Amino acid sequence: MKVKISKNAGFCFGVKRAMNMAWNELEQRDSGVYALGPLIHNKQAVSKYEEKGLKTVDNLNEIPSNESVIIRSHGVGESVYTKSESKEITIIDTTCPFVKKIHNLAKDYSDKGYKIIVIGDKNHPEVIGINGWCKEDAIIIKTLNEIDDIDFDLNKKYCVVSQTTINPELYNSIVDKLSKILDDVIYKNTICSATKERQQSARELSNEVDCMIVIGGKHSSNTQKLVDICKDIVPTFAIETKDELNKEDLGKYNVIGVTAGASTPDWIISQVIDFIQSI
Numbered sequence: 001m002k003v004k005i006s007k008n009a010g011f012c013f014g015v016k017r018a019m020n021m022a023w024n025e026l027e028q029r030d031s032g033v034y035a036l037g038p039l040i041h042n043k044q045a046v047s048k049y050e051e052k053g054l055k056t057v058d059n060l061n062e063i064p065s066n067e068s069v070i071i072r073s074h075g076v077g078e079s080v081y082t083k084s085e086s087k088e089i090t091i092i093d094t095t096c097p098f099v100k101k102i103h104n105l106a107k108d109y110s111d112k113g114y115k116i117i118v119i120g121d122k123n124h125p126e127v128i129g130i131n132g133w134c135k136e137d138a139i140i141i142k143t144l145n146e147i148d149d150i151d152f153d154l155n156k157k158y159c160v161v162s163q164t165t166i167n168p169e170l171y172n173s174i175v176d177k178l179s180k181i182l183d184d185v186i187y188k189n190t191i192c193s194a195t196k197e198r199q200q201s202a203r204e205l206s207n208e209v210d211c212m213i214v215i216g217g218k219h220s221s222n223t224q225k226l227v228d229i230c231k232d233i234v235p236t237f238a239i240e241t242k243d244e245l246n247k248e249d250l251g252k253y254n255v256i257g258v259t260a261g262a263s264t265p266d267w268i269i270s271q272v273i274d275f276i277q278s279i
């Protein structure tokens with residue numbers, strides 16, 4: 001039996017960097033490392049970090065002075081930095097550099113008098129963070145139809161940015177519609193290609209194997225999207241860990257492909273590969 005691993009399976013560059021930075025911090029400190037919100041949407045990974053001493057909180061008020069806080073790869077608004085400083089909380093900033101770039105754009109253009117438009121989900125932590133760099137005054141657009149209900153001030157200049165994980169087709173259709181309404185507007189396409197590349201690699205691998213195993217959270221939307229892509233091509237097993245696999249199901253396949261959602265750590269992928277190779 002042969003195992004093929006998809007390119008771009010699991011953590012993207014930004015999440016891998018953030019998780020490594022958080023782990024290094026936990027290794028260096030005896031106590032007092034907090035995460036502002038769950039570090040990642042993977043319960044096995046979160047448990048591993050909590051066993052190492054990480055405490056997850058929802059609010060800076062829950063962190064005592066002189067401790068340290070990990071800011072996740074999604075990033076946060078400017079006020080979190082100022083509040084942390086005033087409480088003498090040390091920041092371990094694991095904000096993905098691609099997200100940081102959006103913060104800088106939002107702040108620069110907002111300071112220059114532009115109204116910021118974010119194409120994205122207003123409840124997503126990344127978008128909440130971006131809005132926190134332009135005085136929490138951004139117009140946030142998630143769907144094409146929402147544009148009809150917005151009362152744009154045509155005397156203003158606009159700068160449009162996007163949530164990194166937004167679908168490129170949706171971005172293009174919203175930009176098209178905005179272009180017909182706004183005169184003075186600049187567009188900054190800040191979509192990150194990591195999700196698209198992971199999906200493309202999964203599609204390519206599905207065409208080369210007899211079945212696919214997709215590893216990732218049952219509630220992770222990017223994992224479910226990978227499952228849909230693969231199962232259109234070959235029989236597909238969606239699992240969170242190797243414990244959900246059994247030798248009888250896999251024994252009939254000669255070549256097995258493996259991919260994983262954006263929040264799946266390497267060690268969980270390795271356990272699955274070891275299990276398949278033991279068959």
Ligand code: SF4
Binds near residue numbers: 015099
């Ligand atoms: S911006 Fe891209 S690389 Fe950075 S965390 Fe998000 S998906 Fe990963």
